[in-house]
Every structure is written in C-alpha cells, then in structure tokens.
Amino acid sequence: MAVAGLFAVGGRRRRVSDVLAYLGVCAFVFVLAFPVVWMAITALKQNADLYPDDAIPFWFKLPPTWDNFDLLLNRTQFVQWTITTAEIATLVVVITALVAVPAGYALARLNFPGSTTLGILIFLTYLVPSSLLFIPLSQVIVQLGLQDSRYALVVVYPTFTIPFCTWLMSGFFKQVPREIEEAARVDGCSRIGAAIRVVLPVSVPGLLSLVIFAFTLSMQEFIYGLTFVSTSAEKPVTLGITTDLVRGDVYFWGSLMAAALIVGVPVAILYNFFLDHFVAGITGGALK
Amino acid sequence: MLARFEGERLLGYALLLPAIVYIVALIGYPFVLAVWIALTNQTVGSANAKFVGFDNFGWAWENSIFQTALRNTLLLTFGTELVKMVLGTTLAFLLVRPFRGRGVARALIIIPWAIPIAISVIAWRWMFDSQYSVINWALVHAGLMSASAKPNYLGDPSIALWSVAAVNVWRGVPFSAIIVMAGLTAIPQDLIEAAHLDGASFLQRWRMVIVPIIAPILFIALLFSVVFTLTDMTVVYLLTGGGPVNSTHVLSSLAFQVGIRSTALSRGAAISLFLFPAVLLVSFWLLRLLKRRDI
Numbered sequence: 001m002a003v004a005g006l007f008a009v010g011g012r013r014r015r016v017s018d019v020l021a022y023l024g025v026c027a028f029v030f031v032l033a034f035p036v037v038w039m040a041i042t043a044l045k046q047n048a049d050l051y052p053d054d055a056i057p058f059w060f061k062l063p064p065t066w067d068n069f070d071l072l073l074n075r076t077q078f079v080q081w082t083i084t085t086a087e088i089a090t091l092v093v094v095i096t097a098l099v100a101v102p103a104g105y106a107l108a109r110l111n112f113p114g115s116t117t118l119g120i121l122i123f124l125t126y127l128v129p130s131s132l133l134f135i136p137l138s139q140v141i142v143q144l145g146l147q148d149s150r151y152a153l154v155v156v157y158p159t160f161t162i163p164f165c166t167w168l169m170s171g172f173f174k175q176v177p178r179e180i181e182e183a184a185r186v187d188g189c190s191r192i193g194a195a196i197r198v199v200l201p202v203s204v205p206g207l208l209s210l211v212i213f214a215f216t217l218s219m220q221e222f223i224y225g226l227t228f229v230s231t232s233a234e235k236p237v238t239l240g241i242t243t244d245l246v247r248g249d250v251y252f253w254g255s256l257m258a259a260a261l262i263v264g265v266p267v268a269i270l271y272n273f274f275l276d277h278f279v280a281g282i283t284g285g286a287l288k
Numbered sequence: 289m290l291a292r293f294e295g296e297r298l299l300g301y302a303l304l305l306p307a308i309v310y311i312v313a314l315i316g317y318p319f320v321l322a323v324w325i326a327l328t329n330q331t332v333g334s335a336n337a338k339f340v341g342f343d344n345f346g347w348a349w350e351n352s353i354f355q356t357a358l359r360n361t362l363l364l365t366f367g368t369e370l371v372k373m374v375l376g377t378t379l380a381f382l383l384v385r386p387f388r389g390r391g392v393a394r395a396l397i398i399i400p401w402a403i404p405i406a407i408s409v410i411a412w413r414w415m416f417d418s419q420y421s422v423i424n425w426a427l428v429h430a431g432l433m434s435a436s437a438k439p440n441y442l443g444d445p446s447i448a449l450w451s452v453a454a455v456n457v458w459r460g461v462p463f464s465a466i467i468v469m470a471g472l473t474a475i476p477q478d479l480i481e482a483a484h485l486d487g488a489s490f491l492q493r494w495r496m497v498i499v500p501i502i503a504p505i506l507f508i509a510l511l512f513s514v515v516f517t518l519t520d521m522t523v524v525y526l527l528t529g530g531g532p533v534n535s536t537h538v539l540s541s542l543a544f545q546v547g548i549r550s551t552a553l554s555r556g557a558a559i560s561l562f563l564f565p566a567v568l569l570v571s572f573w574l575l576r577l578l579k580r581r582d583i
Contacts, residue, residue: 024382025393032462033396035411036403038422042414051420058422099306106303110296118304120578124571125311127512128319129519131540132564135547135557136321140314159314166307191299222406222522223540227548238406242526253414260411264403271402272395279470 036264043068043258050253068254072245077232078259081240084150088236089218091154096161096214097207103162104169105195109181119170126163133159134227141228152228153236157221161214168213171280172206173199209277216267237263326558332551344558354559357537360449361563364538365518368456372513373506375457376464383465384472401462409526412455416441416527445535448528452536455523460513467509471502508577511570518566539563 041057042050044064055061072078107119137156138147146152176199184194200207225239232244241259245252271278326344328337348354383394400408415422418440427433441451475498483493521540524530530537530545537545539562547556 018387021382021385022387024378025387028379028382028461029393029396032458033399035408035415035458036399038415039411053420057420057425099310102303103307106300110300110303112297112300115300116579120575122307122311123578124575125315127515127567127571127574128315129515129540129563129567131519131521131543132322132560132567133315133318135543135553135560136318136325137314138548139321139325140318156314158310162307162310191295216402220404220406222404222526223544226525227544238404242406242410251414251417253417256410257414260403260407264407267404268399268402272398275398275466276470279466 036261036268039257039261039264042253043255043261045254047254068252068258071252072255072258072262076244076255077235077240078237080233081235081237082263084234084240085219085237088150088153088157089215092157092161092218093211093214095154095158096165097210099158099162100165100169100210101200101207103166104171105173105199107166107170108173109178109195109199119167122163123167124163126160126167128159130160130221130223134223137224138227146228148229148231148234150229150234150236153218153221153224156224156228157218160221161217164217165210165214168210168277168280169203169206172203172209176202205277209274212270212274213278216271219263219267322557322561325554326561328554330553332548332553337554340554344554345561347555348559348562353534353537354542356534357539357542357559358562360536361518361538361540364449364453364456365514368453368460368517369510369514371457372460372464373510375461377468379461379465380468380472384469397465398462400459401466405459405520405522406526408459409455409523412451412458413442413527416451418443442528443532445532448532448536452524452527455527456517456520459523460517463513464509467505468502471505472498474505475501504577508574511574511577515567515570519563 041059044066045060046062046065046067049060049062052061103122107115107122141147141152141156144152144155146155180198180202181194184198185191189197219236219238221236222238225236229235229239232240235243237259241256241263245256245259325337327339327341329340329343330337379397383390383397421438421441423441424433424438428435428438439447442448479497480493483497488496519540521538521544524536524538524541525544528536530541539559543556543560545556546552546559547554550556
C-alpha cells in the first residue's frame with residue numbers, strides 16, 4: 001500500500017522530511033496506543049501502588065502482582081460474561097451468515113428490477129442508530145418474552161450486522177468471475193448449485209470477514225445490553241465489567257484494566273487482520 | 289429467455305426476503321413504534337397510554353437540560369469531526385509513505401477504533417480520575433502545569449465536555465486515517481508522477497490530482513463518521529454519565545436517562561427522535577452518492 005510518489009523529493013530535504021515524518025508517526029502512535037499501555041501497567045499493579053504521588057507512575061514501585069487478574073477471574077462473574085458474550089456473538093454470526101450471504105449474492109449476481117436501490121437501502125439501515133431504537137425495541141423485547149435475557153441481544157444485534165455484511169458479501173461476490181459460474185452451469189449445475197459449489201468456495205475470504213465483523217461488532221455493542229439486560233449472568237462482557245466492577249463511586253481500577261486488556265487486545269488483533277475488508281465494506285467499492 | 293429472466297427475478301427476491309423481513313421487523317417496525325410512543329404519554333409499566341400529540345416534543349424543546357444536550361450534540365459532532373478529519377488526513381499522509389515498521393505503526397494506531405468502546409472509555413475514565421490522573425502527573429512533571437492547579441477533567445463543568453470531545457477524537461482519528469489511506473493508495477502512481485514531471489508543486493498535486501480522486505471516498509467516510517458521533521451515547525454515559533450537573537449530556541444519553549432510567553418512555557423516545565432529521569439527511573446524501581457511482 002505504500003505510495004512513495006506522493007512525496008517525491010530528493011537528497012538532503014528528503015532525509016529531513018523523513019525524520020520529521022518519523023517523529024510525527026511516533027507522536028500519533030504514542031497518543032493513540034497509550035491507553036492500552038496504561039491498562040497493562042495498571043492491571044499488574046498492587047492497589048497501594050495505583051496513586052504514587054512521589055514515584056513515576058509508568059513503572060512499578062511495589063512489585064507487580066497478578067492479584068487483579070485473580071479477583072477478576074475468581075471473584076467476579078467475568079468468566080461467565082465472557083462465555084455469554086461468545087454465545088451471543090456466535091449465534092449472531094450464524095444468523096447474519098444465513099441472511100446476509102443469500103442477500104449479498106442476489107444483489108451482486110441476479111438482475112432484477114430495483115436491485116441496486118434495494119441494495120443501497122439495505123446498507124443505509126446500518127445508519128439507523130441504536131440510540132433511536134433502544135426504547136421501542138425494549139417493548140418489542142418484552143412482546144417477545146426475552147426481557148433480561150442474552151437472547152434479546154441475539155435477536156437485536158443482527159439489525160446492524162445484516163445490513164453491513166450484506167453489503168460486504170455483495171462486494172465479494174461481484175469480484176468472482178461470472179465465467180466460472182457459467183462453466184459450472186454448462187456442466188449441469190443449477191443456479192443455486194453453481195452458487196454453492198463454485199462461488200462460495202472462492203468467496204471464503206469474504207465469509208471469513210463476515211464472521212469476524214459480525215463477531216466483533218457484536219462485542220462492541222453496549223447500549224442494547226445496557227437497556228435490555230440487568231441480571232449479571234446474562235450480561236455481555238463489556239456491560240458486566242462496567243457495571244459490576246464499579247460499586248457506587250468505587251472503581252476497581254486494577255481489575256477493570258485487567259478485564260479491558262483480556263477483552264480488548266484479542267478484538268483489536270482480529271480487527272487488524274481484516275481491516276482492508278472493513279474499509280472496502282464502508283466505502284462500498286467507491287474506489288474501484 | 290423470458291422464462292430465465294422471470295426465474296432470476298423470483299430467485300432474487302426470494303434470496304433477499306429474509307434480510308428484508310428482518311429489517312422491516314426489527315428496524316422498520318420499532319421505528320414506527322418509536323414515533324407512536326413519542327406521541328403518547330407512556331411510562332414503564334403504565335398500561336393505558338393516551339395520545340398527546342406533540343406534547344413530548346414541546347416539553348423537550350422547552351427543557352433546559354434538553355437544550356444543553358442538543359447544543360452539546362451539535363458542538364461535539366461538528367467540532368470533533370473537523371479535528372478528526374484534519375488529524376486523520378495528516379496521519380494518513382505520514383503512514384502512506386514507505387518506512388521501516390510501517391505495518392506495526394498501522395496496527396498500533398488502529399487500536400482506538402478496534403477496541404470495544406465501552407472498554408476504552410473506562411480506561412480514559414481512569415486516566416481522567418479526579419484523585420490521580422496520569423495525564424496531570426505527566427504535565428506537572430514536564431513543567432507544563434502547576435501542581436496546585438490540576439484540572440478535574442470529569443468533575444469540572446467547564447472542562448468535562450472537552451474531555452468527552454478528546455475521547456471522541458481519540459476514537460475517531462484512526463477511522464479517518466484508514467479511509468484516507470485507502471483513498472491515497474487508490475490514486476494511480478503514474479498520474480502523480482506525471483504531475484510531478486510537469487513541475488506541479490506539492491500543493492498543486494494535492495489540489496489538482498489527489499483531492500478530486502479521494503474526495504468522494506472522504507465524503508462517504510465523513511458522512512458515516514458524522515452519524516456515528518451524532519448518535520453515540522457510550523462515551524458520555526460511561527465517562528461522565530451526563531454530569532457534572534447535566535452539563536455533558538448529548539441527545540442519546542439524555543434519551544436513555546429520561547426514557548429508561550427515569551422510566552418516562554414517551555419523553556425519552558421524543559428526545560431521541562430529534563436525531564432523526566440529521567440521520568435522514570445524511571442517508572439521502574449517501575444514497576445519492578452511492579447511486580451515482582453505480583456500484
């Protein structure tokens with residue numbers, strides 16, 4: 001992805017600008033990544049070491065400790081929240097795949113009146129914000145008998161994963177050459193048979209990014225969980241951490257940061273691998 | 289031929305049906321329900337709702353906390369959007385040139401966007417802590433701040449909104465940067481080289497070659513970013529809870545406070561519906577943009 005030509009300058013000026021650019025990058029990286037470093041330091045500190053007025057806070061005055069992790073894993077419902085989250089996210093992935101893959105295929109491959117408009121409209125529903133829907137959806141959830149249950153979230157999260165992933169999949173399917181599908185049909189496959197046996201296997205990267213995004217978007221949601229779920233064991237992990245590790249005005253900083261680290265870092269790493277697909281999804285192929 | 293076309297059309301609708309049903313049932317219907325709730329006087333647990341017309345909207349419009357929230361929402365959205373775009377574009381230009389460790393740098397700068405927002409806001413709350421803020425420690429020891437005048441980032445009504453804005457910017461800069469980078473890398477190299485050989489200065493290249501090509505994508509990213517910022521309540525809810533003295537509420541956090549916490553469903557629904565015109569406007573804009581590009 002490197003673009004050298006944008007900056008084509010020669011000789012000494014080039015070296016100076018290189019150094020300046022490096023410093024700029026370092027400054028950005030420092031500010032953007034510092035909170036994670038701070039999470040890690042805090043998570044490993046003893047409580048008495050959290051407010052060291054006389055020492056450098058970026059290092060340990062008292063020896064590092066696993067106490068915060070111990071509290072988190074053994075004396076809170078953190079493990080339960082993580083399992084709940086994994087269950088919610090997995091079910092959301094399944095629902096999303098079952099709905100978005102056929103829809104994306106139809107939008108990319110089948111010519112029928114209004115398909116372009118319909119596709120864009122589906123994508124635009126991704127913009128309908130949770131802050132507009134949480135009040136009426138809380139009534140819908142009661143009508144469905146799902147109040148205070150993790151399954152409320154399983155039902156609701158696809159409202160943002162389906163529009164995004166339908167768009168994402170239609171982008172992927174468009175890139176599959178029509179010829180291989182036609183060849184399969186000449187060999188006697190039906191339209192759907194060709195789609196399943198030929199198009200799907202070459203779209204595995206697309207399916208994989210659907211899985212990653214439906215999963216991480218589910219993990220990042222907060223408002224619906226906050227609105228619909230209050231029983232601790234039913235909470236997704238981000239909600240559990242931010243409600244149960246705060247007692248009134250008392251924040252269990254060490255354990256909070258330990259939890260943040262355990263949940264945040266894997267999600268960030270996953271995201272990073274599929275970033276380019278995410279960008280392609282958002283920009284809707286506007287770059288091609 | 290006609291039969292094949294008919295079959296294709298039926299299959300197309302059939303494959304789209306589940307997505308359409310889901311969207312109508314869980315986005316369309318709730319939206320209509322939101323309008324209905326806002327036009328009645330429901331509270332949590334009340335059985336008999338009465339139609340009250342626009343009373344809830346009128347109540348909100350007159351309410352001073354609502355007025356603050358509306359002002360905050362607009363200030364935060366447009367203020368932070370501007371900063372995000374400027375910083376994001378700068379970062380994109382820094383990252384798009386080849387240098388050692390570029391992959392690592394890109395992975396690190398994406399962290400704020402990738403980490404679940406609830407989690408990073410808690411980390412910020414800790415960094416802004418009134419008893420012990422690591423930011424203040426660093427500023428005092430760097431000689432940039434006197435130890436007696438340490439700001440209370442979340443407790444001081446004149447600063448708290450700035451803190452919310454800072455977290456918003458921190459979260460949004462990577463998104464802008466990544467989108468702009470994608471735009472920059474899409475520019476054909478020979479186009480830039482040609483402009484360079486023709487003696488175009490950096491500013492000329494920027495204005496004549498780069499901007500026209502990346503403008504559409506930048507605009508799409510901007511529209512998305514506006515909607516995300518406009519409607520986000522997680523940052524405010526977890527960072528300040530709308531306080532101190534309701535000075536940092538945005539429309540969505542106030543809707544939650546009034547509609548869910550204080551159980552005045554109808555008033556909450558009315559407050560959140562004030563977001564709708566903006567979302568609608570952005571959607572229309574995007575619709576036109578995307579259609580014109582015929583993808």
